Amino acid sequence: MDLQEAYDKLIETHPVTVDGDVPDKAARRKVSPEHQQSLYNRWLKVKMRLRMQHVLSHFCRRLPKEERVSAWINKQGWRTNIPSAGRIVSEWKPSASVDGVMDSKRIQRLTRNQNWKGLLTKNIDGKGKGVVATRTFQAGEVVCDYHGQIATAQAGKNIHQSTSAEETGYMFFYTNSRQQNMCIDAHSPSCECHPGKETFGRLINHSHKKFNLKPRYYSAEIDGQEKDVILFFATKNIDVNEELLFDYGVQKKSFRGESFAQPLVGKCLSFQGQDKDI
Numbered sequence: 489m490d491l492q493e494a495y496d497k498l499i500e501t502h503p504v505t506v507d508g509d510v511p512d513k514a515a516r517r518k519v520s521p522e523h524q525q526s527l528y529n530r531w532l533k534v535k536m537r538l539r540m541q542h543v544l545s546h547f548c549r550r551l552p553k554e555e556r557v558s559a560w561i562n563k564q565g566w567r568t569n570i571p572s573a574g575r576i577v578s579e580w581k582p583s584a585s586v587d588g589v590m591d592s593k594r595i596q597r598l599t600r601n602q603n604w605k606g607l608l609t610k611n612i613d614g615k616g617k618g619v620v621a622t623r624t625f626q627a628g629e630v631v632c633d634y635h636g637q638i639a640t641a642q643a644g645k646n647i648h649q650s651t652s653a654e655e656t657g658y659m660f661f662y663t664n665s666r667q668q669n670m671c672i673d674a675h676s677p678s679c680e681c682h683p684g685k686e687t688f689g690r691l692i693n694h695s696h697k698k699f700n701l702k703p704r705y706y707s708a709e710i711d712g713q714e715k716d717v718i719l720f721f722a723t724k725n726i727d728v729n730e731e732l733l734f735d736y737g738v739q740k741k742s743f744r745g746e747s748f749a750q751p752l753v754g755k756c757l758s759f760q761g762q763d764k765d766i
């Protein structure tokens with residue numbers, strides 16, 4: 489029997505699991521006295537890979553800090569065969585299906601607390617304020633959300649018509665999972681749930697050609713309540729100091745028309761002045 493056959497036989501009775509114990513020597517010898525040591529090594533190697541995947545799947549769409557990974561690993565109660573937090577961070581890639589992103593407690597917490605890290609508000613020549621990255625983001629990472637009061641599209645349109653030109657660019661129109669036209673109204677710099685805090689999403693500027701973010705709509709259960717959430721995903725790797733941009737869906741250089749989003753595609757109404765980066 490070669491090693492592969494022996495290994496396949498061993499895992500029939502002793503499958504590798506994240507928390508399982510390596511089969512003892514007697515069990516390994518029973519399968520193959522000749523390969524018992526190699527079976528031991530291979531079993532532990534596969535277990536390590538499984539643990540790495542287990543940790544990575546917990547930090548699925550936001551690059552974690554090493555200390556955070558280390559703290560989480562410590563909580564698992566593993567005494568041997570412990571993955572290195574440094575290696576996890578260096579090998580980190582966005583994982584998990586985009587559909588399941590709002591299942592992540594971390595993303596839910598960031599959405600609830602508006603504590604998005606790695607972002608900085610800055611004045612951008614010719615555009616007013618904008619948002620830049622203070623760390624690199626990998627393609628596929630969740631960067632932040634578009635936060636504000638959720639309203640019907642009609643209510644948003646009314647606000648849009650009754651507010652000043654400076655305020656009207658902060659409405660994000662979308663269609664929800666029940667096919668209702670809705671709007672995230674962020675015309676006030678801070679919202680009722682986060683008084684005194686200016687959230688990042690509303691400050692992200694537009695570019696049709698150089699966008700590096702794409703919004704995606706979710707209907708998510710947060711704190712037992714169904715909520716509409718618009719998450720911004722990096723469409724490419726983003727460098728430090730790079731401005732974050734998404735395509736508002738405006739077609740013209742100066743957009744004043746009415747337009748409602750297709751599902752999953754947001755549109756901000758009213759875009760005035762000289763558009764940089766168009």
Ligand SMILES: C[S@@+](CC[C@H](N)C(=O)[O-])C[C@H]1O[C@@H](n2cnc3c(N)ncnc32)[C@H](O)[C@@H]1O
Binds near residue numbers: 758
């Ligand atoms: C959602 S706000 C973005 C944040 C805004 N720059 C601010 O200072 O609050 C949308 C408004 O930003 C400005 N803006 C966005 N993208 C722009 C661009 N590419 N060039 C010039 N102005 C832009 C327009 O005034 C637009 O109505």
